[in-house]
Amino acid sequence: MSATRIDGKAFAAGLRERVGVLAEEFSAKAGRKAGLAVVLVGDDPASQVYVGSKGKATVAANMASFEHKLAGDTSQADLLALIDRLNGDDSVDGILVQLPLPDHLDEQAVVDRIVPNKDVDGLTPVSTGRLALGLNGMVPCTPLGSLMLLKDQLGSLEGLNAVVIGRSILVGKPMAQLLLDANATVTIAHSRTKDLPEIVRRADIVVAAVGRPEMVKRDWLKEGATVIDVGINRLAPAEGETKGRLVGDVDFGEASEVAGAITPVPGGVGPMTIAVLLRNTIVAAHHNAGIDLAEGAI
Template sequence: MSALILDGKALALSRERQLHMAVDKLLAGGGIKPVLATILVGTDPASATYVQMKVNDCGRVGMGSLRVDMPQSTTTAELLDVIDNLNNDPQVCGILLQHPVPEQINERACFDAIAIKKDVDGVTTQGFGLMAMGEQAFGSATPAGIMTLLKHYDIELSGKHAVVVGRSPILGKPMAAMLLNANATVTICHSRTVDLAEQISRADIVVGAVGQPELIKADWIKDDAVVVDAGYHPGGIGDIEKTGLEDRVAALTPVPGGVGPMTINALISQTLEAAEREA
């Protein structure tokens, strides 16, 4: 058996063409040009690269972008002022605060200061609560991208046992909530989980979202499982060891080219949706 490769890169490119058409339609109907504001605090090279990728993706689908760069010494109060200005800017449809921020900043306070209608990265506690309850809200971008990928490849979720390894507020927890809303039976594992291998061995769907290179071993995963790796580490390594999986699991995401492109695609898609709501 050869596993189905869940190609996020190809799907993201296909969806970009659809998004461009939707942007053109919005503008033709008198709507405003969707603009994503990105805030980068500090000079972390990886964060700067991620922000530029998001800016580039906006341009490719005909959307606008507003990049706000702030110094490493930025305080919580200064960042909150910038967010407040963006909340009140009618040209800005979505706001992204690049994670992580310098340690002196209260990241949660800044995330929660983002207006719910502009929270296209799904980072506010209000947005999480609404999403978890099945109400209208923008989902965290990576889990939302994963759900789009699974839907595109007709991966059955209802009644399946999903194990999410990781409990971060912008990845593991919202991923679990989205799977639960799709009628999966969900187990969340983390650093305090007893016998992680046993938990994973029972999973129909495994989501690696723990941020540690190859923490999840290939021989823990049962045959015919669906394997989703949301991790990325130097050398193209994910959170899940892949050796031998392609010959026995039902489907898996490559690293890179699986989850990563869908994260940015979800962010862009939700920015367009925010603009459409305003229109």
């Protein structure tokens, strides 16, 4: 069989368009634009690209973008002071600190400083606690985007066996919780899981988020399984190439021969992350302004 290619780029474009409409309606009601503040510390090239992309996407979605680019030697006290100012700024509805931070900074302390109603990355203890309790709150962007793709592809996830490979707080753990909330039966696997291929082989849904290039092979998968590949890895350049190609945690070519549906890398989960960030920002804006957002509007 040849797997259906799950087009995250197209889904994300539709989501961004819906956010843009809601953002325009919000501006008319609130008398201001919804605002997203992104904080970048240091000059990491990849992080600079990500921050630039988020800023452009925010403006394109009819929202205000506030970029704060700080020197790499910024102190913990100065960074926390900026977070405090953004927490108290009524024009800012969402705060995102670009990770990773330089080694001398305490990432968790910085994330903890963000007030929960502006935690559009869904990483504060309050946000993670509400997710674990099954309560409404901010959800990390990549897992929520992955769940959206799964529901679009499969409809109800109830009763399906799901394996999440990876247990990070950014993807693995929140992904597992979202799948549980959707009434799937969930196994979290990781680098120390015994007989990992056999466990994955039982799954109707496989979410790979472990950061190992093309680790998941054809014979790991159940026929017809739906595969969400969160990984993004750059291989070493082949002879004559200036840079290596991007691949996921799943061997796309092999997996496509047995899976029912699969996300490509690039073009699968990646575009969903920024789209969901925008979605979280407009949700936060409505909450912060005391404006109701119709259930199912986004």
